[in-house]
Amino acid sequence: MSVPVAFNDIGKSAKDLLTKxxxxxxxxxxVKTTAPNGVIFKVNGNRDNKTGIIVGDIETKFADKKNGITLTEAWTTSNVLNGKVELENNLAKGLKLELxxxxxxxxxxxxxxxxxxxKKPNVHTVATLDVFKTNFNVxxxxxxxxxxxxxEVAYNILDGKIGRYxxxxxxxxxxxxxxxxxxxxxxxxxASYYHHVNSDLEASGRATWDSKGANAVALEVGAKLKLDSTAFVKAKISNAGVLGLAYTQSLRPGVKVNLGASIDTTRLNENAHKLGLSLTLEN
Incomplete structure (x- = not known):
């Protein structure tokens, strides 16, 4: 018997194919590097093509696997300091605590x-307490x-009400x-589906309907084709006529480039299309 995925990861294969x-x-x-002592350094940068604004962060992560302790800290260009402490299998087997x-x-x-x-066979539970907002989610x-x-249920402790389910x-x-x-x-x-057709081809689709909104159903389908051991392409299209294309290539070990485009097929003569680039460097 195996441990199931977390609640947010139900249907993850279909979601990843259509969004990643x-x-x-x-x-x-x-840029991600790992020191000889196991400390991981990661720098992320993101430039918005429309506004030209650049945001980023620098992150340091250290994991003591023997004692089940992981420490992560990050500093963003918005001057936000983030920290994370993980304790796994310290208090009880299958229990992981995060701050x-x-x-x-x-x-x-x-x-x-x-x-x-x-986590235990056939059960996966996650409970979250927002300390300052006094929200409890399980x-x-x-x-x-x-x-x-x-x-999934979200409960506001001060109000004594269920906020989301x-x-x-x-x-x-x-x-x-x-x-x-x-x-x-x-x-x-x-509703979504995922199909690993063969070793080179994957396909997925998703339909969404908001009962409080319009009566129409939003539909999106996509596929991923592996070209060789170092490259793959992706394509997706929605019933709104938006076509997504992507190409990912591993140039060499530790160097990966990802190109993406979003084309509004209903507005081909207008400036409604988007391009993007992602470069990953890792030692």
Whole structure:
């Protein structure tokens, strides 16, 4: 018996195929290096093609796998200091505790969250407490023979009210999977599928309907084709006529470039299209 995925990862294969590797509208740079003692340094930069604004952050991560302790700290160009402490299998087997902090020194704005993640065969539970906002969130996924059933509830401790509740069901196998989500207090409905057709081709699709909005259903389908061991292409299109294209190439070990484009096929003669580039360097 295996541990199921987290609630937010139900239908992840379909979601990743339709959303990842499409760096449209900006230019991204990621540099990741690992020191001999295991400390990981990562620098991220992102330039918005429309506004020209550049944002980024520098991150340091150290993991003591023997004692199950991981420390991560980051400093952003917005002068936000983020920290994360992870303790895994320290108090109990299958239990992971996380403390996430954020500080904006210029206005003394603080935030802190405590996550408790518990995994065991057929059950995956995540509980989150927002310390300053006193919001408590818990989600649980149960699995059996590939079938997944999950629920999520957000509760405001001070108000004594349930602020949000969601549900999801799915089925995941090695080469295919389907997922059905009820979000935004069960008013937003989505269904998705993923199919690993063969070693070179993957396909997925997603349909979404907001019962409080328009009566129309938003539909999106996409595919990923592996060209060789170093490159792949992606394509997707929505019923709104927006075509997404992406090409990813590993130039050499540790160097990867990703090109993306978003084309509005209903406005070909207008300036409604977006291009993007992502470069990743890693030792």
């Amino acid at each position: 590797d499409f760096p449209v509208g900006n230019v991204k740079l990621e 996430l902090t954020s500080l904006l020194p210029s206005v003394n704005e603080r935030a802190a969250k405590i996550n408790a993640i518990y 989600n649980t996924v149960f699995s059996q023979r590939g079938y997944l059933v999950g629920t 969601n549900a999801a069901v799915g089925y995941a196998a090695a080469e295919h999977g389907v997922a059905f989500h009820l979000t935004n207090n069960l008013t937003n409905i989505s």
